[in-house]
Amino acid sequence: MDIDDLLAEVAVDSTPPETRDLQELTRCWVAERVAPEILPWPSDLMDRVLERIRRQIELVEDQTGNMDPKTNFKLIIIQTELERFKFLVRSFLRARMKKIDAHPIHILAQHTASTSTFAPLLSPSELQYMTSHQSLLSNHYSSSFLSQFPASLQRLDDTTGGISMVDKPDEDKAVFVRAMKDVGDIFVEGTDRRFEMKRGDVWVVRWSAVRRWSVGTGTGDVELI
Amino acid sequence: MYIRVCLTNNPRKVQNAKRTLALPHLPPYASELTRSIIREVRDLDKDVSSILAPYSGSFNPSASPETACALLVNHLCMRRNKRCLLAYHKVRSDKLEEYCWEGVDVLEAQGGQGNGEGGGMGSGNGKDESSLSPEEEEYVRQYSDLLAAYKGRWTDIDLTGTLEPPRDLFIDVRVMKDAGEIQTEYGSIMLTKNSQFYVRQGDVERLITQGYLQRLS
Numbered sequence: 001m002d003i004d005d006l007l008a009e010v011a012v013d014s015t016p017p018e019t020r021d022l023q024e025l026t027r028c029w030v031a032e033r034v035a036p037e038i039l040p041w042p043s044d045l046m047d048r049v050l051e052r053i054r055r056q057i058e059l060v061e062d063q064t065g066n067m068d069p070k071t072n073f074k075l076i077i078i079q080t081e082l083e084r085f086k087f088l089v090r091s092f093l094r095a096r097m098k099k100i101d102a103h104p105i106h107i108l109a110q111h112t113a114s115t116s117t118f119a120p121l122l123s124p125s126e127l128q129y130m131t132s133h134q135s136l137l138s139n140h141y142s143s144s145f146l147s148q149f150p151a152s153l154q155r156l157d158d159t160t161g162g163i164s165m166v167d168k169p170d171e172d173k174a175v176f177v178r179a180m181k182d183v184g185d186i187f188v189e190g191t192d193r194r195f196e197m198k199r200g201d202v203w204v205v206r207w208s209a210v211r212r213w214s215v216g217t218g219t220g221d222v223e224l225i
Numbered sequence: 226m227y228i229r230v231c232l233t234n235n236p237r238k239v240q241n242a243k244r245t246l247a248l249p250h251l252p253p254y255a256s257e258l259t260r261s262i263i264r265e266v267r268d269l270d271k272d273v274s275s276i277l278a279p280y281s282g283s284f285n286p287s288a289s290p291e292t293a294c295a296l297l298v299n300h301l302c303m304r305r306n307k308r309c310l311l312a313y314h315k316v317r318s319d320k321l322e323e324y325c326w327e328g329v330d331v332l333e334a335q336g337g338q339g340n341g342e343g344g345g346m347g348s349g350n351g352k353d354e355s356s357l358s359p360e361e362e363e364y365v366r367q368y369s370d371l372l373a374a375y376k377g378r379w380t381d382i383d384l385t386g387t388l389e390p391p392r393d394l395f396i397d398v399r400v401m402k403d404a405g406e407i408q409t410e411y412g413s414i415m416l417t418k419n420s421q422f423y424v425r426q427g428d429v430e431r432l433i434t435q436g437y438l439q440r441l442s
Contacts, residue, residue: 053381076394083391083427090382101322129375136371140318140364145310148263150270153307 021048022085029092031215031224036173036207038099038107039217040119041126049089056082100126104134105166171208178202181221183213197222251320253356259310266306269299318364321357325369326385328434386430396426397441404437 015023028042056078063075100107100122108130111121122130138146146154172190183197188209197203202225203210213222273296287293357365376384404416409428416422416437432438 050381057381079425080391080394083394086382086386087391089379090384090386091388093379093382093384094388101319125375125378129371132371133368136364136367137315137318140360141311141314143363144314144358144360145259145263146307149266149307150303153266153270153303 018052021045021052025049025085025088025092027215027223029088029095032092032095034175034224035214035217036169036171036175038096038103038110038121038169039215040114040121041096041123043120043123046089046123049085053082053085053089056085096126097129099169100130101133103167103169104130104137106168108134109166171211172206174204175207175210176202176204176225177210177214177222178225179213179222183221186210251317251356254317254358254361255313256358259313262306262310266303269303269306273299317361321361321365322368325365325372328385328431383427383430386427391426394425395423396429398422398424398429398433398438399441400437401439402437404432407432 024042024045028039028045032039060075060079060082063071107121111127114121142154179197179199179201182199185194185196186205186209187194188206195203207214210222212218214220215223276292276296276299372385399421400416400418403418406413406415407428409425414422414424416432421441429438433440
């Protein structure tokens with residue numbers, strides 16, 4: 001830890017929690033949109049953000065009758081901010097749903113593995129959505145054609161024949177990252193590339209190589225951009 | 226010993242799926258093709274059992290490589306057929322989900338009255354016949370229920386709202402079709418055709434996606 005880290009910590013502490021939440025939400029949103037695999041659900045952050053959105057909506061509803069131009073102007077600003085927050089949350093949720101829809105079986109396995117840890121992969125409602133969607137889909141397949149197949153071919157998560165039917169996201173996808181702290185040596189698996197990532201550096205690197213330090217999945221020393 | 230030539234239908238299925246990806250609307254469900262592929266798989270399965278029957282469960286692949294080869298080819302064909310069918314159905318159901326998200330009522334648009342609605346979505350199949358299979362119709366119904374339930378958890382956010390970042394709180398819109406009266410926080414507005422309003426974006430977003438209003442930039 002050097003002087004920069006100390007300064008950074010002081011700076012974090014002096015910003016109000018609301019601003020920090022917004023920063024964090026934005027960071028999560030960017031990370032979720034960029035990372036090839038789904039990141040753990042930030043439940044505390046989302047609870048705070050949703051609660052605040054709800055309060056702001058109430059405030060707006062309370063004050064709309066007010067014709068005073070000053071409050072009216074303030075309301076417009078609040079509503080604009082509200083719309084932006086809603087957009088962030090919406091886009092964040094949709095990005096997650098897109099991944100859930102794309103790799104349900106894989107994500108379910110990952111989620112089950114993660115429930116014992118502190119950060120489950122999915123929120124309860126996401127899990128519910130995913131399981132019901134998956135059962136809808138398999139019902140649809142089986143009523144359309146699978147039920148008429150020989151029994152040995154009816155599974156959706158077959159791994160025989162050398163090809164797994166369970167689709168996985170491409171974990172070696174390249175992502176742009178910025179280091180928020182000194183990370184140290186990073187070794188890219190499968191190649192003999194090794195490099196050092198310093199605070200403030202921006203790299204294009206395989207997701208699998210930096211996952212351990214990333215926002216959401218790891219220590220949070222590296223943010224996706 | 227013979228190996229059934231079985232790969233005639235599948236390229237068509239895949240082509241069909243690929244084509245569906247690019248089309249703005251859903252082409253009719255290829256039920257005949259699906260049925261013939263299912264038949265093929267069942268025939269192949271029968272072949273496999275009949276090949277294996279004389280060995281009564283103790284088949285040794287290294288003892289008769291030619292039989293093993295036939296079995297392998299049969300198995301591969303069945304798997305390939307299954308993959309193709311899965312892909313075909315997945316592409317179509319993805320498309321149907323997309324419609325659900327956009328708020329286009331596919332089932333109604335299929336009924337014939339809905340042509341030209343929703344900016345051309347779901348239209349373009351003016352035939353009386355539905356281009357969805359009965360299973361697909363059921364799927365759409367269930368998926369929209371699921372979506373509605375999931376959306377209900379996020380009432381403040383409006384999940385199906387626009388994914389464009391918001392720029393202005395208020396926007397200019399022109400009414401394309403009579404939509405009746407709507408309630409906003411600033412009182413009610415009567416939406417009659419060709420009139421123009423300056424309204425809050427959040428209030429009219431739905432109507433824009435449904436094609437009642439047009440956004441003026």
